[in-house]
Amino acid sequence: MNGIRTLGWMITTGWLALSTPSLTFGEPFLPQQDAQVLEHLTVKATDPVAREIRALRASLLRDPQNMDVAVSLATKLIEQSRSEGDPRFLGQAQAVLVPWLNHPTPPSSTLLLRAMIRQHAHEFDLALADLDAVLSMQPANAQAWLTRASIYQVQGRYDEARRACQPLLRLAGRHVALTCSGDIAGLTGQAATSRQMLTASLDRPGISARERLWILTVLAEMAARTGDASAAEKHFFDARSLGVKDHYLIGAYADFLLDQGRTQEVVTLLQHETRADGLLLRLTLAEQALHLPVSKNHTAELAARFAAGRERGTRVHVREEARFTLALLRDPQTALTLAQANWETQKEPWDARLLLESALAADSWNAARPVIDWLHTNHVEDMRLQQLVVQFPEEQS
Amino acid sequence: MRLILALAMLLLSTPAWAHKPSDSLLSLTVQHDRIEGRWDIALRDLDDAIGLDADGDGAITWGEVRSTHDEIAAYALSRLTITSGETHCPAQAPHQLIDNHTDGAYAVLLFTMTCPSAIETLQADYRLLFDLDAQHKGLLRLTHEGDITTAIFSQESPTRQFTISETSMWNQVQQYAHEGIWHIWMGYDHVLFLLALLLPAVLRRVAGRWEPTPDFLSAFWEVLAIVTAFTIAHSITLGVATVGLIALPSRLVESAIAASVVFAGISNLYPALVQRRRLVAFLFGLIHGFGFASVLSDLGLPRGSLALSLVSFNLGVEVGQLAIVAMFLPLAYGLRKSWTASLRGSTYRSVRLASSLATALLNSLFEHPADYRHNRAKYYRNSMSRKN
Numbered sequence: 001m002n003g004i005r006t007l008g009w010m011i012t013t014g015w016l017a018l019s020t021p022s023l024t025f026g027e028p029f030l031p032q033q034d035a036q037v038l039e040h041l042t043v044k045a046t047d048p049v050a051r052e053i054r055a056l057r058a059s060l061l062r063d064p065q066n067m068d069v070a071v072s073l074a075t076k077l078i079e080q081s082r083s084e085g086d087p088r089f090l091g092q093a094q095a096v097l098v099p100w101l102n103h104p105t106p107p108s109s110t111l112l113l114r115a116m117i118r119q120h121a122h123e124f125d126l127a128l129a130d131l132d133a134v135l136s137m138q139p140a141n142a143q144a145w146l147t148r149a150s151i152y153q154v155q156g157r158y159d160e161a162r163r164a165c166q167p168l169l170r171l172a173g174r175h176v177a178l179t180c181s182g183d184i185a186g187l188t189g190q191a192a193t194s195r196q197m198l199t200a201s202l203d204r205p206g207i208s209a210r211e212r213l214w215i216l217t218v219l220a221e222m223a224a225r226t227g228d229a230s231a232a233e234k235h236f237f238d239a240r241s242l243g244v245k246d247h248y249l250i251g252a253y254a255d256f257l258l259d260q261g262r263t264q265e266v267v268t269l270l271q272h273e274t275r276a277d278g279l280l281l282r283l284t285l286a287e288q289a290l291h292l293p294v295s296k297n298h299t300a301e302l303a304a305r306f307a308a309g310r311e312r313g314t315r316v317h318v319r320e321e322a323r324f325t326l327a328l329l330r331d332p333q334t335a336l337t338l339a340q341a342n343w344e345t346q347k348e349p350w351d352a353r354l355l356l357e358s359a360l361a362a363d364s365w366n367a368a369r370p371v372i373d374w375l376h377t378n379h380v381e382d383m384r385l386q387q388l389v390v391q392f393p394e395e396q397s
Numbered sequence: 398m399r400l401i402l403a404l405a406m407l408l409l410s411t412p413a414w415a416h417k418p419s420d421s422l423l424s425l426t427v428q429h430d431r432i433e434g435r436w437d438i439a440l441r442d443l444d445d446a447i448g449l450d451a452d453g454d455g456a457i458t459w460g461e462v463r464s465t466h467d468e469i470a471a472y473a474l475s476r477l478t479i480t481s482g483e484t485h486c487p488a489q490a491p492h493q494l495i496d497n498h499t500d501g502a503y504a505v506l507l508f509t510m511t512c513p514s515a516i517e518t519l520q521a522d523y524r525l526l527f528d529l530d531a532q533h534k535g536l537l538r539l540t541h542e543g544d545i546t547t548a549i550f551s552q553e554s555p556t557r558q559f560t561i562s563e564t565s566m567w568n569q570v571q572q573y574a575h576e577g578i579w580h581i582w583m584g585y586d587h588v589l590f591l592l593a594l595l596l597p598a599v600l601r602r603v604a605g606r607w608e609p610t611p612d613f614l615s616a617f618w619e620v621l622a623i624v625t626a627f628t629i630a631h632s633i634t635l636g637v638a639t640v641g642l643i644a645l646p647s648r649l650v651e652s653a654i655a656a657s658v659v660f661a662g663i664s665n666l667y668p669a670l671v672q673r674r675r676l677v678a679f680l681f682g683l684i685h686g687f688g689f690a691s692v693l694s695d696l697g698l699p700r701g702s703l704a705l706s707l708v709s710f711n712l713g714v715e716v717g718q719l720a721i722v723a724m725f726l727p728l729a730y731g732l733r734k735s736w737t738a739s740l741r742g743s744t745y746r747s748v749r750l751a752s753s754l755a756t757a758l759l760n761s762l763f764e765h766p767a768d769y770r771h772n773r774a775k776y777y778r779n780s781m782s783r784k785n
Contacts, residue, residue: 028494029495
């Protein structure tokens with residue numbers, strides 16, 4: 001390489017570094033042609049879901065006092081947010097419920113939906129408060145118990161979570177109660193028994209596709225945690241064959257593949273899933289492992305998205321941001337701070353893993369103490385976490 | 398019971414998958430009794446609110462957005478009420494552009510609000526989309542004489558009041574200096590011109606051949622002389638144009654600046670011109686000064702402190718310029734030997750260098766539609782204020 005080229009290159013890169021104010025906010029432009037497509041909607045107007053939502057909206061417009069219609073519409077929108085991985089639908093669901101939520105004592109069905117919306121927004125304490133109100137009005141509301149169990153589990157409050165699962169045995173199907181408590185038991189030292197029982201429950205008649213998806217996802221993640229890759233692979237395969245689109249499942253499967261080093265498969269799985277941050281993050285991790293040049297663009301894109309998320313003053317992406325900062329920006333110190341903040345709100349295996357990995361990378365062994373205590377106290381069964389923990393000097397003795 | 402079955406999947410823990418919830422970005426720049434506004438609203442949100450996808454194919458085209466401009470403007474502006482004192486300031490939104498944000502394409506509404514008198518207190522009442530999306534937020538940047546205030550509107554807090562105060566002198570100096578620094582960095586035609594002239598400063602002509610300068614000091618004095626000539630020249634025209642003694646059409650100025658970069662690049666091929674680089678820097682510096690002046694007038698000059706803002710802006714330009722030169726000089730000095738070797742090898746490489754500079758510039762000129770290149774300073778100022 002000759003000197004001029006080097007100089008030119010250095011000037012160009014220096015210039016670019018100075019001149020890009022922010023990826024999130026470019027200069028506006030005037031499109032040159034009417035036919036230019038600016039945006040693809042996630043749902044077409046002719047899709048059955050869109051029709052259903054439109055019909056519900058129309059009937060609510062005709063009869064704005066009809067709470068049943070409002071609740072059905074909000075439920076549909078929450079489901080939609082999950083399958084599309086798009087939080088806009090959550091805000092829309094909440095807006096539908098506003099007239100009832102503004103009452104001094106909102107009806108329980110609307111409070112329940114708000115609890116779920118708040119759960120998705122990681123406002124766990126507010127969600128629990130809504131659930132308390134629902135259960136004081138309707139102690140037999142199975143969905144409220146289930147949501148409560150799920151939030152307690154995310155918060156690492158396993159005793160309370162187990163207690164919340166119990167009423168489900170008489171209020172909902174046996175398989176629902178079993179999956180609820182089996183998920184917790186599988187994490188806290190009884191993976192073998194839980195896997196056996198959950199696998200057996202799949203044979204029960206009358207399980208809906210969504211419930212089957214739930215049970216299979218729980219099983220797949222549990223098998224992956226215990227190191228049984230072939231079982232995990234089979235559960236993921238069965239879950240994906242159900243034909244129900246679910247962002248959580250795709251993300252969990254991508255994580256499994258990444259851990260197996262099957263990065264090419266991750267690229268194939270996710271190459272068209274760049275809209276959702278969580279999936280773009282996993283795609284970029286795979287691209288980086290494969291040394292694909294596009295990983296640089298995707299890293300910049302993710303950085304811009306996290307920045308845009310911070311601008312609105314809410315932080316629900318902390319886990320993703322910690323993972324991004326550690327693995328793609330390779331800044332263990334910042335990643336550790338993020339992972340610690342994240343650990344304050346949620347305590348799932350991935351949250352523990354990120355804190356351990358960042359603490360190791362940053363040589364901050366004391367920072368990992370809360371996670372190591374959590375692992376010991378709850379007898380957490382997770383192969384990867386155990387492999388990480390033994391790397392800490394005091395755990396080696 | 399049906400609800401339970403339908404929602405059982407929602408129980409899995411729900412990490413943040415998706416892109417962010419709905420936001421709009423609103424930038425208001427207050428100038429005396431006028432407000433220049435820029436409002437970025439997601440096309441997806443507008444589609445939910447007023448329906449953009451006319452043919453229902455799931456793709457929103459520019460034609461669909463363009464033909465609904467009036468509806469978009471009416472919908473959005475009816476949900477933003479700005480009052481100065483007690484009086485409502487009506488808005489006009491003749492222009493609409495598009496911008497790509499991290500979560501998709503946004504309509505960019507450019508509007509002007511006129512209040513009856515100079516704005517002292519400004520009340521903003523923001524109601525966009527809250528009826529459709531309870532988690533929607535409006536992110537506001539309010540700019541007054543370079544002073545930036547931010548606020549977030551949400552369903553819970555849709556109104557805000559701002560006091561538009563006269564900024565202190567020191568603040569004003571800082572703000573204009575800051576704008577000056579940014580301008581020299583962002584408006585890269587100036588940087589290219591200067592670097593093209595400085596490239597040969599680490600070389601000297603000995604018996605018709607290029608030799609590396611023997612010592613750092615002589616390269617330093619050479620660079621200093623060129624930069625000084627450029628600075629004196631552009632300061633003169635910046636001042637003359639700002640006080641209104643001479644006014645040139647900005648298109649002409651932009652084209653002349655572009656030509657200056659090409660000229661500076663090519664001039665390196667002609668030893669006779671290389672010897673006269675100080676003169677070239679001075680003559681074209683006069684033109685660049687007009688370019689700076691148009692930025693400064695876009696920023697809006699406060700009445701009564703014209704001289705102060707002029708001097709601070711110019712100071713900022715010099716600081717930004719010095720930073721670039723400080724990076725360039727050691728780098729070029731370090732590379733000068735390998736560089737002369739390759740120059741000696743053939744003139745082909747120097748032609749390539751000159752032409753690459755010219756190409757970079759031509760790209761910068763033609764990659765954007767001319768009508769907003771014209772207003773470039775204004776746009777990047779808006780985007781800048783958003784960043785801060």
